[in-house]
Amino acid sequence: MSPRTDTQNEKIRLERKQQIMNVALKVIADNGFSNASISRIAKEAGISKGLMYNYFESKEDLVINIMLEGFNQLTNSFDPNHDGVLTEEELHFFIDQSFQTVEQNIPFWRMYFMVLLQPDVYSIITPQLEKILTPFYKTAINYFASQGYDDPVTEVRFFAAIMDGVGLHYIMDPENFPMEGVKTKIHQLFKCK
Amino acid sequence: MSPRTDTQNEKIRLERKQQIMNVALKVIADNGFSNASISRIAKEAGISKGLMYNYFESKEDLVINIMLEGFNQLTNSFDPNHDGVLTEEELHFFIDQSFQTVEQNIPFWRMYFMVLLQPDVYSIITPQLEKILTPFYKTAINYFASQGYDDPVTEVRFFAAIMDGVGLHYIMDPENFPMEGVKTKIHQLFKCK
Amino acid sequence: MSPRTDTQNEKIRLERKQQIMNVALKVIADNGFSNASISRIAKEAGISKGLMYNYFESKEDLVINIMLEGFNQLTNSFDPNHDGVLTEEELHFFIDQSFQTVEQNIPFWRMYFMVLLQPDVYSIITPQLEKILTPFYKTAINYFASQGYDDPVTEVRFFAAIMDGVGLHYIMDPENFPMEGVKTKIHQLFKCK
Amino acid sequence: MSPRTDTQNEKIRLERKQQIMNVALKVIADNGFSNASISRIAKEAGISKGLMYNYFESKEDLVINIMLEGFNQLTNSFDPNHDGVLTEEELHFFIDQSFQTVEQNIPFWRMYFMVLLQPDVYSIITPQLEKILTPFYKTAINYFASQGYDDPVTEVRFFAAIMDGVGLHYIMDPENFPMEGVKTKIHQLFKCK
DNA sequence: CATGAATGAGTGTTCATTCAT
């Protein structure tokens, strides 16, 4: 009987890691950042406290991993063909995709906003986050410039602010927030002139 | 007959209370909610830990006081004549006032967003906050209804989301956020049809 | 207009002191020793914390004063003519008086038993308490000796233990404890042979 | 497969728990209830403060555990064959056993009396204590009824008060209290008529 | 005489992290 191959081990490791991250995300989103202790997460995940440190160097490291993984999911719906050029269609697709992601993953976005405001954690992810976001930002500026906007930077900033504002209000009150109506308004707002 | 007169004591208390609130606000905004310990706030304020509890019943009580005081400042710029009726002028005045308040009081608004996402704290202020916000909300709905919007509730929700989104992005990056340009865009967006 | 005479001042002082002791006794008996803070006692007595220290050197000093004052009340019903000789009548009178005192002053006796078990406080009052109790003890031994008991010391100790045991059970459950029946049994128990 | 086996862990836990309870009992009995801080107990037990909470949920929980364990030791000497019926022999056996327990475990009984008078703690153990004591009480009433006493309830109350009074006086002064003589007197007192 | 603002050491409790097994 042969021992597990390295590849098998690697696979098990990754799955375990993913499972921990999912549980941690839920616990953090539900209880707030500082009420989500390692103990609690470990217990919820059905593993020992000690094992957590086999997968993540620290609580911060765990959070960073969750954040980055979440963003990687989002990036795929923006400029899907990865040509650095955004069409109007792709922008509107991105809007829909974004809110669908939010609706399907409230805990992650709760945590996203928490982390945005948590200076110590934020300062750690910020470099890695920027590496992910900069190309998006550039692509978006190019798009608005090509649409003939006077001040495409302002336009992008405004767009991002609206998306975050709506996301924030949605997760604060998912039951009542009129997401469909608001989505429509955003589509109108960024319709080609 | 007391050694310090009641008036003297009253003055000392008010000043100290305000001083603690100011320091606490800064410490919380700079370090995040859970890193802002009572010890730290007290040290920063140059007083003993114990004295904090002479002025605030608990850390929660301190936060609530800071929040409510901040909101009281904002409320005066919305429907300034308090007739429950909003004119278009007043709405635009409110927009300007809001962002001016944000620009002048970044720490408070950092803290505001932190608290929004802190489930345990939020649940405490929520009742008092709602008491303040409900009339605004109603006034705003009436305004949009009177402007002939099909779905004034959605409109108000969208408006609030935009305001919060812009505020959030501003406090995340006050140096670079193009507040003036964005403000102009918002004014255009809510111009009378 | 003349200032208050020294005697008047002394009288006021004593009354105030007594009032504080009464309040403190009640607060301690109701809330337990460590839950009875100086703040609480002062507030209940309607005076300032600082003033407490004008009348009592410390919290311990306050407790000692209460205890000793309580004992002084009890001593008067034992060997009432102070001749160092106890008659059978006087003993039975003492029994009745003791339980009457307990029934009329539950808080004091709650505190008495608390203090008995509080090593730090007990070790402070113990010398003063002994000074009060020793003559009683001697008188009692003489009494039982004169009644022809083989071992009068054991008899006194047993008597004291019974008195305290009954007192303790009474204050633990004053509503239901059958004090009258028990009193009768004690009287029978120490009837002249 | 775990590094320490479950049995090993179980053993460690039980021993540690017992060790903490023993130390805590001694510290509380020696220093009084409120002077026995968790810090002090932990230091005396040679472990960290934090570890205390690995074994007991709170200070209260620790106290309850100590109390209940102590009572379980006592209960076995009352109505030893557990038939709910007490013979005269069994009663006298219980008396002897009780005092032997007291003599061998002075700290526990010091603590027992402390707790009786500590309103906050007492109210917590009271339900569990009553569950243990009620059957004893009933058995004792039946016994005295069957012995032809007019008022068996008063008799039981008196008996319990005497036992507690003697116990209290013994632990207050174990060196000098004439336990043997007193024990004899109690046996005589409750001899079959 | 009288006040209460102020202190600081203390409390019970939590928790990220380590490490022997």
Next chain:
DNA sequence: GATGAATGAACACTCATTCAT
């Protein structure tokens, strides 16, 4: 790899006591 006993620094909060007024 996997466990959970163990640590120690931190936390929110309390309180006897002091002292300027």
